[in-house]
Amino acid sequence: MTNVEKAIELKEKANEHFKKQEYTKAIELYSEAIKLDPTVSTYFGNRSISYLKTECFGYALADATKAIELDKTYVKGYYRRAAAYMSLGKFKQALKDFETVIKVRPKDKDALLKYNECSKIVKRIAFEKAIAVDDYKKSVAESIDIESIPVEEDYKGPRLDDKITPEFMKDVQIAFKEGKKLHRKYAYKIILGVKALFEKLPSLVDVHIPDDNKFTVCGDIHGQFYDLLHIFELNGLPSEDNPYLFNGDFVDRGSFSVECILTLFGYKLLYPNHFHMSRGNHESQTMNQMYGFEGEVKSKYSLQMYELFTEVFNLLPLAHCLNKQVLVMHGGLFSNDSVTLKDIKAVDRNRQPPDEGIMCELLWSDPMPNYGRAPSKRGVGVQFGPDVTEKFCNFNNLKYIIRSHEVKAEGYEVAHDGKCVTVFSAPNYCDTMGNKGAFITMRGKDLEPQFETYSEVPHPNVKPMAYASSLFSFM
Structure with a gap:
């Protein structure tokens, strides 16, 4: 032959x-x-x-x-x-x-x-x-008068009055699971509430975990709301005694992104010091336009609400450092060896992700098995080898890094001699990939990662990308 x-x-x-x-x-x-x-x-x-x-x-x-x-x-x-x-x-x-x-x-x-x-x-x-006028950005948030939004008499769903409560969050999840919508007035309250919280945070957030306390890190959720509920069933609902960090890509692809993001934002409001969220590459206008979140918000609520989400996504922290020893970011490391934690903290993040630089690479980069660096397979960010990870960890006195951003067959992967951990929390991604999901738990005293894997759970018959741009029926 x-x-x-x-x-x-x-x-x-x-x-x-x-x-x-x-x-x-x-x-x-x-x-x-x-x-x-x-x-x-x-x-x-x-x-x-x-x-x-x-x-x-x-x-x-x-x-x-x-x-x-x-x-x-x-x-x-x-x-x-x-x-x-x-x-x-x-x-x-x-x-x-x-x-x-x-x-x-x-x-x-x-x-x-x-x-x-x-x-x-x-x-x-x-x-x-x-x-556009560079020195003046019109804020969608400032144009919203929550008190003027009426709640119709026939609305039977959860109600958010003065302060968010654990009971309200449980009712919201039940309503979403039953395919019901949260009233737009309460959705706006949640989004505006977390906006005020994120505005006060630096681009790199330091997280303290006491020695005997458990801490959980989750990767991409991508609008798979029923799998998000499954994580809470397996690992317990968020609380001050059960803190979480969700590491970006909460929306897009899956067709229950609105339910995911309002649930996560609700918990951020409820437990601001024990529930953490990092920005992913999909918390951006270009991704949301192509992969469904913009269409979904416009379908379930309004264009104005989508624009408000965009403002809030610009304020999400870019990384978290656990006990000054483990750096958690969505994508990965950098195109040079001199980046410090101080540099990350100093990033001006209130914008759409750029095509290069620290912010871009935090959201887009990927590890590779080969030494050195290579052009990104995604066309944005870089690929970095085990030597790059080791240098970065040594330079910044870190034990290891955690990142997400990539589907893994078992929901996680430990690479670069244990110094680069990937966690991906959307099982059977897009209803096609057949992968497991995973989350990481650790204790403050040693920060040793423990992995729990799980398979997808049933969801209503709404296909992934149901709200995506028609341009993506290209195949």
């Missing part, structure tokens, strides 16, 4: 794995096919879409570009490159690729729809920049 024939066979096997949503295995086989025959645009195109499915947007972009270089008429290559550009918030570049597609296929309704949607986004961004 020739290399060309072997490559075709590997591609067919990869296609079968892709159909079964086994994307990592598909990537491996497409890669083997490319090694045997690197002249076929389809192999790169197919690997590109597999990378898109696993959120490796940088790799997806590179593969789609290579596919186009090999075959300028390969329309799927332009589609996939446009999807990668959109995932990275590069809408102008995406629009150019959609223009190419509709020139080739002028009667393709799907291509025309995507071109028009992308064009609207580009125009909207340009308009927002044109009317």
Whole structure:
């Protein structure tokens, strides 16, 4: 059998794995096919879409570009490159690729729809920049008069009067579990309440855990509300005696993001010193626009409420340091070895995440097994090796770091000689990945991580990405 024939066979096997949503295995086989025959645009195109499915947007972009270089008429290559550009918030570049597609296929309704949607986004961004005034930011929060919002007589749900209580939080979770909505007046109260709390916090929050006390760290939740409830069933509800840190990506992908974020914000209000939240890369406008949170809030409440969430997300802390020994951030480490905890604390975070620098890398970076650093597979941030982690920990007198941001088969992974721990708390991510979820518990005296894993629980028949941008039906 020739290399060309072997490559075709590997591609067919990869296609079968892709159909079964086994994307990592598909990537491996497409890669083997490319090694045997690197002249076929389809192999790169197919690997590109597999990378898109696993959120490796940088790799997806590179593969789609290579596919186009090999075959300028390969329309799927332009589609996939446009999807990668959109995932990275590069809408102008995406629009150019959609223009190419509709020139080739002028009667393709799907291509025309995507071109028009992308064009609207580009125009909207340009308009927002044109009317922006740098020295004055109009606050949505200041425009909301809670007292003027009426509560209708037929509203039967939980009521929040003067102060949030454990009973109210239990009632909210029951109502959400039954598919009911919290009245907008009380939702606004919660969001405005946590805004005032987050405004007072630094970008790096120091957390003290007494020697004999338990502390729990959870990773990405991604709108999987029923799995969030399951964590509380397994590990107990948050309280002053049962503190939690949720490490970003509370929203998007899953279609119960509103329920997740209002529950988490409610607990932050109830236990401000014993319930902690870090920003993830999905607590941003670009991600929310593409992956569902904006659409979900507008569907369940209003555009104004979504804009208020955006203001609050800008105020979320970027990292937490546990007993001055364990740093917890959503993404990972940095493109240079000189970053200190003091540098992180000094970051001006009240903005949308930038494309480079400390804030960007805290939200987007990933560990890798190789030494040194490499360009990010996501196209944002960096990949960092075990030597980088060791240097950072030694330089800042840390035992290890905890981060999230990546699906792991068992819900967690210990890497870099035990100094880099990943925790991901959304089991069977997007109802397709088949992974377990996990959370970490530890005691203050030694901060040794203990892992509890769990499988997904049933949820109502609302698919992930139900509220996502129509641009993401690109596959």
